[in-house]
Amino acid sequence: MRDVARAVVPVACPGCGREDVRCCDACAAPWWEPVWRAEPDAARLDVHGRAALPVWVVATLVGSPHGMVSAWKDGGRRDLDGFFADASRRAGRQVAPHLAALGRTVRVVPAPARAASTRRRGVDLPLLLARAVSDGLEQGGVPARVHTALAIGAGEQRGGSAIDRWRGMRGAIRVTGSLTPGDPVLLIDDVVTTGATLAACSAALEERGSPVVGAVALAAVGRVAGEAARGLR
């Protein structure tokens, strides 16, 4: 019976492929590490010729974390929603002390997902993460509210090569929600590669008078992986 059940609903750790476990302890471990700052490795984040936006991330997008994020984003592993929400909640708690001095409600704004991606997945992943980060900020004593204030302009897409995406994203992000000008914004995305998406989101928000104070993502390419990606381009 067990073999029959496995054939019908195969379960394997998305990080290492180990069978009969949703996520093994070894592959879960990196998601419990303290957040780290990814902006020095995000080549496209140096917008406005000033200091790059602080970007806090949980994991480095190589090895098992890469497998887990891919399975979650594109492999239909909706059973990992809660796992990544928990990781994002912890990240929010860790980032809270860095935002406490603002003394204002932080507007937690998810990067816009393509409508087709959200339909295919059945869930808006950046929004799911934003809600969790917002919860974490509140647990850390920082008042926070989620606002879905960004949309992707018609005809533009996420995906393709990093440089295509960067060119396409600049000007493609629209501010749709009502944010009070001057309220600090924390951007949320699932993964950070070049930082192009975050830079485009940040530029769109700041044009409308919303200061972006940082970003939180699940994972980013690390220094070594980032150098390799830039070298290959």
Ligand SMILES: [Zn+2]
């Ligand atoms: Zn594993």
